[in-house]
Amino acid sequence: MPRFMGFVRMEENIGEPPQSLFGAMDAYIGERAASGVFIDGGGLYGTEDAVNFVVRKGEVTRVDGPYAEAKEVVGGWSLLEYATLEDAVADQEEFARLHAEHWPEVTVVATLRQISGGPDAPEA
Template identity: 35%
Template sequence: MRHMVLIRLDPAKTPDGGPDEQLIADMNTLIEEMTKAGVLLDTAGLRPTEEGTRIRQTGGKQTVIDGPFTESKEYIGGYCLLQTRSNAEAAEWASRFLRVHGPEWDIEVEVRQLDDQG
C-alpha cells in the first residue's frame, strides 16, 4: 500500500527561524530509519507559498493565482510518500514524524492511501 503524508503548517504558529539544528538531525535520523525499513519512497519540503501558483477552475473557466496565498490559514509544507503494509503502519510512521517536531511546533499531517487502481 502506498500512502501520501501531507504535512500541514500554520505559518503564524511555526517557530521563528524554522527548524533548529536538533530537529534537522532528528529528522535525518528518522528518514534514515524509514529508508532502511523500506517504507520511505520519497520526501521533501515545499518551497514557500510566495513562489507557488494556484490554478482554479470554476464553471469551465480557469483563474491563475500567484502566491503568496494570503487567504490561507495553513499550507502544505511538505510530503512523504510511504510504502507500508497497512493504514495503521502508515499512521504510526506519520505519528513518529510529528513527535520529532516537539511541542514548539503546531503541525498536522494527513495520511491518505493512494488509489493504485488503473
C-alpha cells in the first residue's frame, strides 16, 4: 500500500491550539491508528533549537535556529498508509477541515506527499 507523509505548516509562535482541536485530533488520529492508516506522527518544537546543515558548492555549513527569515515552519508530521491516493487526499482534506473548524483564526497549510519507493515509484 502507498505510504504518505503529512506535514502541517503554520506561523511560528502563534500560541497554543484550542482545546477543542486537541480533542478532535485525538479522535481523528485514534480512529486512523486503529484502522492501520496512521503509523506515526506528532508535533514539533519551535525552531529555537533547530539545526540546519546547508550544503552549497560542496561545502557544509551549520545554521542554528531560531530562523528570523522563516515565515512558516513545519509544526507537525505524520506517516500514513492508504489503499489509494484518492483515499489519502480525501482524508488529508478532512484533517485540514478539523483545523478550519476548531482554529479558524490561524492559517494552516496541510501538505500530503507520497513516499517514493525508489526508482520504479509512480510519477504521480
